[in-house]
Amino acid sequence: MIPRYSRPEMVAIWSPETRFRIWFEIEAHACDALAELGVIPKEAARTIWEKGGAAKFDVAKIDEIERVTKHDVIAFLTHLAEFVGPDARFIHQGMTSSDVLDTCLAVQLTRASDILLADIDALLAALKRRAFEHKDTVTIGRSHGIHAEPTTFGVKLAQAYAEFSRCRERLVHAREDIATCAISGAVGTFANIEPYVEEHVAAKLGLKPEPVSTQVIPRDRHAMFFATLGVIASSVERLAVEIRHLQRTEVLEAEEYFSPGQKGSSAMPHKRNPVLTENLTGLARMVRSMALPAMEDVALWHERDISHSSVERMIGPDATVTLDFALARLTGVVDKLLVYPENMEKNLNKFRGLVHSQRVLLALTQAGLSREDAYRLVQRNAMKVWEHGADFLEELLADKDVTAVLSEAEIREKFDLGYHTKHVDTIFKRVFG
DSSP states (O other): OOOOOOOHHHHTTHHHHHHHHHHHHHHHHHHHHHHTTTTSOOHHHIIIIIHHHHHOOOOHHHHHHHHHHOHHHHHHHHHHHHHHHGGGTTTTTOHHHHHHHHHHHHHHHHHHHHHHOOOHHHHHHHHHHHHHHHOOOEEEEETTEEEEEEEHHHHHHHHHHHHHHHHHHHHHHHHHHEEEEOOGGGOOOOTTTTHHHHHHHHHHHHEEEEEEEESSOOOOHHHHHHHHHHHHHHHHHHHHHHHHHHSSSSTOOOOOOOOOTTOOOOSSSTTOOHHHHHHHHHHHHHHHHHHHHHHHTTTTSTOOTTTTHHHHHHHHHHHHHHHHHHHHHHHHHHHHHHOOOHHHHHHHHHTTTGGGHHHHHHHHHTTTOHHHHHHHHHHHHHHHHHHHHOOOHHHHHHHHHHTTOOOHHHHHHTTTTGGTTHHHHHHHHHHHH
C-alpha cells in the first residue's frame, strides 16, 4: 500500500492490529461454541474473552516470535497465551491455521466491500446530480473519436451512472460470495471439531459456513471477487478517459477543476492538465493487474497448499485500498467537473451541419431513392465540407439531384437539433426510474 493512494478507513482494515484482533475474535467465538458443546470449560471460554479481549497485542513481539517459529498463527497464539494464562491451552482446539487465516480474510474482504459500496453510492449520487444538471446540454457524440451525431452531456453521464449501477450489483454479489467461514480443521473433515463451531463463528462474524472447505476456502470465490474489482476499475478508467479527451485543448468541452494556486507544469505556466483522470487510468491498470494472480490461485494442490498466501497478502490490501482511493477521486472529479456548453455548441457546428447527414440520407430513401443512390448524393456533398470547409446545408440546397427529390423546407427541417434529443426523457427514465 502506498500512502499517496490510500485512505485511512480502508488501510485500517489491513493493519496488523486489525488482523490480530480478528484472529482473536475467531478463536474466542470458537471457544464459546466449544464450551457450549462441553469440549472445554465454560469458565475457560469466559477467561479467554476477558483477558484476550482486553489485551493490546504487540505486533513487534509477534513478529519476533515468528522469526523463531516461522509460523504466523503459532506466533500469535504464543503471544495470546501470555495474556490468557493456563486457559490458553483450550484455544485453537481442533482447528488448523487456515481456519483462522481464511475466515479472517473473508471478514476483511467483506468490510472492504462495504467501504467500496459506499464509495460507489457517493459516485452514483454525483453522477446523477450532474446528469440532470446537463440533461439538455447538447453536445456532439463521437465514434472512433470523430464527430457522429448530437447527444447531450447528461446522456453521457447517465451512461456512466448506469454502468456504475451495474458495478454496484456485481460487487454486492461478490461480497456475498466471499463472505464464507471455514472452521473445519485439517483437510476440512471436522474430525476434531464439530460443524456447529463453524456455524457459530460464522453467525457471530456475519459470514456463512463454507459448504466444503477442504481446509481452505476455495479460491474461485476470491478470483471472482478480484475480477469484479478489476471490472469496476475498468469502468473508472472509461469515464476518466472520456474526461481526458473532453479536456484536450482543441476540444475543451469539460475540464477537471483547477484550484487556486495549482500548477500544471514546472516549465509551462499556462498548463492545466487532466492529472487526476490520468492518475485514475494508472490506478485502474494496477487494480486489473491483481485479478490475474487471484485466478491463478484457484488451482491449489489437493486439499490445500499456501501458494496463494503470498499473493493474497499483497493483492488483498492493494486492490481494495487502490480502488477505494480511485472511486473517491473520481467522485471528486465528477462533483467539481467544469463543463463548457458554449464550446460544445462551437464544436458541434465546427463542420457546418455535417452531423445531420443521416437524416438527409433517410429522407432521400423515404422519398423513393435507393439507399445506394441516396448515400452517394449525401456523401458527395459531405466531402465538400470535409475538404473545402463548405456549408453542408448550402451544398445540399445547390445540388439539383437532391432538390429534385426533397423540397427546400424538407431539407432545412433535417437540420433541427431537437430531433436528436427527443428521447432523452425516455433514456433518463430507464436509467434513473
